[in-house]
Amino acid sequence: MNMRLNLIFILIFVIMTTLLVRVYFLSIKSNTYYEELSKRNYINRINKVPVRGVIEDRNGKKLAINQMGFSILIKPHLRSSKNKEKLNNAVEFIEKHFPKYEKKKLLKNYKRKDSAYNHDFVKVVDYIPYEDFFPKYTLFASKENIKVESAVKRYYPYKNVASHIIGYVGKASRLDIVKNELSAYSGIIGKSGLEKYYNDILQGEMGYKDIKVNALNEEIEVLEEKKPSSNNNIKISLDIELQKYIQDIFNYKGGAVIVMDSSNGELLAAASFPEFDNNIFARGISVKEWNKMRNDFNHPFTNKLINGLYPPGSIIKMGVALSFLENGVEENYKVNDTGFIKIGNRNFRGWKRGGHGIVDFNKAIRESSDDFFYKGSLRIGINKISKTLDKLGIGRQTGVDQVNEFYGINPNKDWKQKKYNKPWYVGETVITSIGQGNMLTTPMQMARYTAYIANGKLPTPHFYKKNYKEPVALDFKERHLEMMRKGMYEVMYHRKGTASRHIRSKVKLAGKTGTAQVVSIPQSEKIRMKESDLDYYQRSHAWLTTYGPYKNPKYVVTVLVEHGGHGGSAAGGMVSKIFNKLLELGYIKEK
Known part of the structure; x- marks a missing residue:
């Protein structure tokens, strides 16, 4: 009889403990989790990528600089039969004004990057020099399915002089992004020479702006802001x-x-x-x-x-x-x-x-x-x-x-x-x-x-x-x-x-x-x-x-x-x- 009572008491204790643990999880742990999800629903973080630092020689002459330009993006989810004509119109418009970007390649680039889970505009042209694009800026800015963003490209004014020492940047690979999170946002990373050796200094530190938004994703107020680092230059001993x-x-x-x-x-x-x-x-x-x-x-x-x-x-x-x-x-x-x-x-x-x-x-x-x-x-x-x-x-x-x-x-x-x-x-x-x-x-x-x-x-x-x-x-x-x-x-x-x-x-x-x-x-x-x-x-x-x-x-x-x-x-x-x-x-x- 006592043995049965002991088993019953043990069973009751296990059930009560399980219930208490569950209550704790639902009331405290889950609250933290869902509170974080809730924050994500009404707080948007806009990441700000720093401008890559300039490399200068000992006398201040620029060895690696950033040239200003523009990139072209197309609205996501236009691959369906219903929106296919919009996509074709967008790429044909780009090809018309910049013939070097062929429609076939633009479509391939778009389809490769677009997905059901992506809600951002898809970048199809990485960089067009400022002087080439600016005369046509208003034409592109007026297109509903096209977005224009400012872009920079690394440029080496002395071309092949000291090329092995200065090095160069290139597109960040998946492995690069795993090792260097910032490169996922900048899209580039040092690949050789000083560009690679001092990449952490040159790329700087990310900034961000946390914005409170309503259900319509309209900005209500800025909660917190951190500017990206700006002093990312290095001056070297080379003449x-x-x-x-x-x-x-x-x-x-x-x-x-x-x-x-x-x-x-x-x-x-x-x-x-x-x-x-x-x-x-x-x-x-x-x-x-x-x-x-x-x-x-x-x-x-x-x-x-x-x-x-x-x-x-x-x-x-x-x-x-x-x-x-x-x-x-x-x-x-x-x-x-x-x-x-x-x-x-x-x-x-x-x-x-x-x-x-x-x-x-x-x-x-x-x-x-x-x-x-x-x-x-x-x-x-x-x-x-x-x-x-x-x-x-x-x-x-x-x-x-x-x-x-x-x-x-x-x-x-x-x-x-x-x-x-x-x-x-x-x-x-x-x-x-x-x-x-x-x-x-x-x-x-x-x-x-x-x-x-x-x-x-x-x-x-x-x-x-x-x-x-x-x-x-x-x-x-x-x-x-x-x-x-x-x-x-x-x-x-x-x-x-x-x-x-x-x-x-x-x-x-x-x-x-x-x-x-x-x-x-x-x-x-x-x-x-x-x-x-x-x-x-x-x-x-x-x-x-x-x-x-x-x-x-x-x-x-x-x-x-x-x-x-x-x-x-x-x-x-x-x-x-x-x-x-x-x-x-x-x-x-x-x-």
């Missing part, structure tokens, strides 16, 4: 006139040029060649244009400053020499450069037939002796060289404010074992010591590394001051850096320096040439073939990395000429002109 000058004097198919403040990493110019007009993306690129650029062997889409991977060749030799010195190789170390070293059955040859004779650190940099580095690398091994170069930023991102920067490759024994599951061979050590083999770097890495040798601190390259980071002091001895600087000075001015015949700068410079082979030279070839005799795409890449003034380093200028052959002849004249321009523009006060 667009210097950038344009560099583009004018770069007479090669492909390559890169960097002008960097050696003390703080600020970038005055940075060009990847060939360049392209960013406006073709802002307005919408055609299939023909896309295929032409995509199939160009010189890779105009690649930002070679950070995504171009190249063997550094001989410009890595200062870093390798510093590794020798910090790992116990004597400062007065000398070798007899005979023009080659034999390891196993292979001869590893230097660039100069017959060699350079007795070579020390200074002469090794000045005349770019390969044998000096072959023999020195065998004393300390690849792992120690790799560790030193790692400190100098080789195989690491520089931190520059550009998207998707590559790391490059700073090879060693562990790297090869992990990547290929193979052991490291002695021959790979000697070839790596002169910047060949598996070593790959970016021009930005090489400019940063040169800045360290010039000033003794490793800066972070940047275009926008908010990305500035304090340069890092490393533990190399100052007298060892001075040895490198002296050798680099003699590269430019000693009669046997590898760039001495090509430097005509008014500013005293220090630098290093490099020739990075694209194809290997067969052992059977006794006399090295001239670069000019090779097919263009088999010629070596030419490097010249420099800083100046020599006594008071201010700027680094690093030049890579794809398939340019020798660094001195390909880039010496260009580097001289750039430093002369820096002097003319007042960036350098002393020679």
